[in-house]
Amino acid sequence: MSETTVHGGVSTDSSLRRRLAEFWYYFSENRGAVIGLVFFLLLVLVAILAPWIAPHGPADQYRDAVLLPPVWQERGNASYLLGTDAVGRDILSRLIYGARYSLFIGVIVTSIALVGGIVIGVVAGYFRGWVDTLIMRLMDIILAFPSLLLALVLVAVLGPGLINAMIAIALVFQPHFVRLTRAAVMSEKTRDYVIASKVAGASHLRLMFKTILPNCTAPLIVQATLSFSNAILDAAALGFLGYGAQPPTPEWGTMLADAREFISSGQWWVVTLPGVAILVTVLAINLVGDGLRDALDPKLKRS
Amino acid sequence: MNTYKKLIAATALAVLAGGMTMGAASAKTFVYCSEASPEGFDPGLYTGGNTFDASAHTVYNRLLEFKPGTTEPIPGLAESWEISDDGLQYTFKLRKGVKFQTTDFFTPTRDLNADDVIFSYERQWKADHPWNKYVTGTSWEYFAGMGLPELLQSIEKVDDMTVKFTLKRREAPFLANVAMPFASIMSKEYADKLQADGAMNQLNQKPLGTGPFAFVGYQQDAVIRYKANPDYWGGKQKIDDLVFAITTDASVRYQKLKAGECHLMPYPNPSDVASMKADPNLKVAEQEGLNVAYFAYNTTQAPFDKVEVRKALNMAINKQAIVDGVFQGLATPAKNPIPPTMWSYDEATVDDKYDPEAAKKMLEEAGVKDLTLKVWAMPVARPYMVNARRAAELIQSDFQKVGVKVEIVSYEWAEYLDKSKDKNRDGAVILGWTGDNGDPDNFLDTLLGCDAVGGNNRAQWCNKEFDELVTKAKETTDVAERTALYKQAQAVFKKEAPWATLDHSLSVVPMRKGVEGFHQSPLGDFAFDGVDIVE
Amino acid sequence: MLKFFVGRVAVMFLTFVGVSIIAFSFIRLLPGDPVALLSGERVMSPERHAALMHDLGFDRPIVIQYFDYLWGVLRGDFGTSIVTKQPVLDQFFQLFPATLELSVCAILFAVIIGIPAGVFAAIKRGSFFDQAIMGTALIGFSMPIFWWGLLLIMLVSNTLQWTPVSGRISLMFFFPPVTGFMLIDSLLSGETGAFKSAVSHLILPTIVLGTIPLAVIARQTRSAMLEVLSEDYVRTARAKGLGPLRVIGVHALRNAMIPVVTTIGLQVGVMLAGAILTETIFSWPGIGKWMVDSVSRRDYAVIQGALLIIAATIMIVNLVVDLLYGLINPRIRH
DSSP states (O other), X not given: OOOOXXXXXXXXXXXXHHHHHHHHHHHHHOHHHXXXXXXXXXXXXXXXXXXXXXXXXXXXXXXXXXXXXXXXXXXXXXXXXXXXXXTOOBHHHHHHHHHHHXXXXXXXXXXXXXXXXXXXXXXXXXXXXXXXXXXHHHHHHHHTSOXXXXXXXXXXXXXXXXHHHHHHHHHHHHHHHHHHHHHHHHHHHTSHHHHHHHHTXXXXXXXXXXXXXXXXXXXXHHHHHHHHHXXXXXXXXXXXXXXXXXXXXXXXXXXXHHHGGGTTTTOHHHHHHHHHHHHHHHHHHHHHHHHHHHXXXXXXXXX | OHHHHHHHHHHHHHHHHHHHHHHHTTSOEEEEOOSSOOSOSOGGGOOOHHHHHHTTTTTOOOSEEEOTTSOOEEESSEEEEEEOTTSOEEEEEEOTTOOOOOBTTBOOOSOOOHHHHHHHHHHHHOTTSTTTTOSTTOOOHHHHHTTHHHHEEEEEEEETTEEEEEESXXXXXXXXXXXXXXXXXXXXXXXXXXXXXXXXXXGGTSOOOSSXXXXXXXXXXXXXXXXXXXXXXXXXXXXXXXXXXXOOOHHHHHHHHHTTSOSBOSSOOGGGHHHHHHOTTEEEEEEEOSEEEEEEOOTTSTTTTSHHHHHHHHHHOOHHHHHHHHHTTOEEEOOSSSOTTSTTOOTTOOOOOOOHHHHHHHHHHTTOOSOEEEEEXXXXXXXXXXXXXXXXXXXXXXXXXXXXXXXXXXXXXXXXXXHHTOTTOOSEEEEEEEOSSSOTHHHHHHHHSGGGBTTTBTTOOOOHHHHHHHHHHHTOOOHHHHHHHHHHHHHHHHHHOSEEXXXXXXXXXXXXXXXXXXXXXXXXXXXXXXXXXXX | OHHHHHHHHHHHHHHHHHXXXXXXXXXXXXXXXXXXXXXXXXXXXXXXXXXXXXXXXXXXXXXXXXXXXHHHHHTTOOOBOTTXXXXXXXXXXXXXXXXXXXXXXXXXXXXXXXXXXXXHHHHTTTSHHHHHHHHHHHHHHTOOHHHHHHHHIIIIIIISOOSOSSSSSOTTOOOOOSSSOHHHHHHHHTOTTHHHHHHHHHHHHHHHHHHXXXXXXXXXXXXXXXXXXXXHHHHHHHHTTOOHHHIIIIIIHHHHHHHHHHHHHHHHHHHHHHHHHHHHHHTOOSHHHHHHHHHHHTOHHHHHHHHHHHHHHHHHHHHHHHHHHHHHOTTOOO
């Protein structure tokens, strides 16, 4: 395995900038990734600005405008661009607010899983011995269950709700980060620069987090993007099964669960639109993820 | 070698079965797209309506039956009955020559007699009965729920065809109880055989009774099959085979009905009903259900202990919006705690008018400011409330208009039922009730009596006047007298407003055009005796 | 190899015990007790409640309950459903063939389309086809399958009326299950149209469940192919003048399949997770729907038992995949 990134205890500003520039060069070569990134940034913007750009409140009910189709269809109404749902709420506004929930879910779940995973993984990989064995067996146990099933049962235990769903998903995602970090730490630990700083008398903590960790960020970043999109999907699935966010929260999966009764009555927009929102968001993040992987993984870069 | 033999045997079996089906292809098969898997096939053990449909209403009969389409008890396996003057002794004369079903798992050698009746009751009643705990976690839900263990003094066999029940106190609703699914009459002969074979739990898996349809087989979570019982005492059915196709999703049921894959389905999505009515191949039967959905305040906690506050909040709820938004119009706003199809329903009751302005004023006068209220929304769809969360959202926005903030809470169903019973519960609960036997006592006393506080009485409401009226009515056998008492009780209820009565849902049954002879049951049962398909 | 195998099995057993502890304690943590649900809206008296808790053994010390349970499991007794009062293992075996049949079809669907698509994309690297295939694969990979299922029902079943909406076979057909696999049983039954009916019921669920594995396999095949194609021996083979089909078919594909096989093995867990959603949408009487129903009915015993059985299944499959991997990849020496 060849390494193009520069190893060293200290990285000067110029080398960091050079690495960033190099990274951006490879990333921007990937057209899909750039499109994904642009869309993702747009979505972040929409989420932040939701109260200002949404035409209606997400929970406002217009009793005289129930189940209106989108504006371009017969009976459509210009003040409800994408139509309304069964209690007369504007679907566009709910989708816009829903972006907040999905991004929030992605960020929180990924952060918990990432931070927790790194700490546990570094500890396991650095200390080895019984600590390692115990941690890895625990991770094996979590991995022995299908992730969604485990999350489902966990949420049933914790009680249905968005926060609990996020905790459950983060827990289920944990082992991937632990394994990655541990493997990276174990392979880095025996390298010269680590041994050198150990000889120089660096503390365990410093060795683990300052010296070793920065050199195994690439796979973690790739895994984090993957978790980000998976978290959104799994949270939506739990919402769909009735164990995630609870109505009237405009979370996309929950909206879909509520819309299920309309699949045969011709109100296609209630069913279709939240799903499109989930798909497009997840797709954008995965595009970015692919771009990141190509730009960060020197091995694939060559091929 | 072994596998090879097995395969041959399997193929032979399959060919045989195939031949059987081919022969039956011309038979009349009625397919019912049922809404859930049955919990089991012993109606005594369960409370789910779909479980009763799959057992009590197909395979079994009871001493009395509800007249199809009503809640009036009529003779069933008992040809006639007598009540002693003190109202404590009920003597049932059994019908002669009633045959149990002959199936590939059991062939009966004798007709129905008093032993079967006594067995069917005592297994649920006597803790030392060999069948009292015949499967892990046996519990006789309805038998206990209807208070029979405390009510029954004795059940005696007078002769082979006569059974006498003695009660500890006068109880007018007893006759209705006898017609309920849990009181289905089993074959003691069959039970004895299972016991001898050490296969007692088969009673819950392969039911055998006197009913119009005999059990053929159950493929878990998919299909239940029955065939018409040729020896049925009421005559053989017009259809030959009855199939329950278990289809949990309402939209999917509709698709199957439309495609002709089933003949009849329960519980359509309200949003689909309009297009069902427009479909020339379908017809839709409607009936007011024997149910009520309510919004119960905790009347022991300030400020909801004040009648004016409860009244004001009731006036702030737009019931019509719930009927439209949740049921798509397939329900009626409720003004009484009992449904309009039930005898003693008080037509004269005047409902609280929807008037947010007046409600706001009343709240101010009552000195209530910045009120925050938790609204409990059920996590599951029930016939009386198909989408409690949506109803809660509607109430939330209604209350906002009168300056009351609402926080919607929900728990998992078992927890919801449990926590909402708590006397110190915070907030108002959306819940409801479907009648068990058509007696007003089953609503008024069960849900609002003082004994039910901390239990079914979710409003924690104990009103002396109301309680006395209801208790008196229970001990009276004269229906006119009871009616008068129940009407007074309804007036007290309306004045005191422990609940906001939300709606009575319409029970809507879509079916293929050719289906004839189906009686909609006010109790929400789906029974198929007398049904025919005319193409 | 044998040492490796024994070691793995030992670790697996330990993990299994851990899994049983987790599954067991989860269930004790579930809010709302199992007994309360039996009576629905009707209230149960505290005495009756206590009696039932006692009958079901929920009133004993938790550690005793656990060892009792573990002892039962080791003897093949995974508990009895609280609702249906049937042994959990019996129910599992009744429902598992449905899930297995669906999963196998989904994997076949994924492999048959995914591998050629990936190979093709790799050969035509950078072309329009490559981009189109990989774009589609990424969409598939990002698909919320529960919505995908609804969408397909709405379009294919409702609007076009090409496929039935739910279930495994038309109710017209009634034959006793021989293998539990509807495709095989329908053929054995000898009834005309039965097999066709079974197939038509399988199409949509297969597509829905197979979508994500298809995307994963296509992507994995492409990158494995790319890697192999750039290796020396392939270049040598090309230089020797071997035809492109021979190079790709014999040399490249065989080596590229090693990571792909692993990927397919790893899809088993993914399949079971997907089955939860797919089976719910299509009313498919399998393990996934059973789990969702049991969670909502609070059937403690079933959740607990099924978690264990499913975890054990996945662990065994993973072990087999690892062993296979060792066999087909001579470079790995344990």
